[in-house]
Amino acid sequence: MEKPLIDNVCEEKVYEKVYTTYSELINNYFYYKFGNQEMAEESVQEAFIKLWENCKKVPFTKAKSFLFTVANNLSLNRYKHRQVVLKYASTVPQRTENLETPDYKMEEEEFKKKLEKAIQNLSEKQRTAFLLHRIDEKSYKEIAEILGISVKAVEKRMQKALESLREKIEAFN
16 A cells, blocks of 8 residues: 655644754754844744645645745845844934943853854854854865855855954954
8 A cells, every 4th residue: 555645744743743854954044144043943933834824835845945945035034124224223323321340240241242243243154154163063174065165165254254253352342
């Protein structure tokens, strides 16, 4: 007896299997795009909601590509939104406060936030290469294979990312 083909992901067990199989991959994709774990987790949820809303149209075999297409579209929309926010922020005068010198723990926390922001402000290409190397501990060769670029290109992205981070960190001190 032949096993029937799964023609969509509307069945709960099939959907759960897709979620457990691809949620971490999609989360990493968003994290590398945004440089922000909270935003990545929210975006993963959005992507899987879109999958559920379109479950009858998405064959099981195409679920992964559908999720990555949705992920790419979401990241482009978030990027455009971020540009609008940044443009608005640059036109509105910012409030400045006189802050007293914080103790070591507060300084450390502030530095951590500024470092995260500096990583977020790297170009997408630099941030992706940097996080794959420093967080996922991938070699330059592995990063080149993942991104479909040369090892030299990875080296250049890492160099630019580190220069940018050093520059921003020196500005914080």
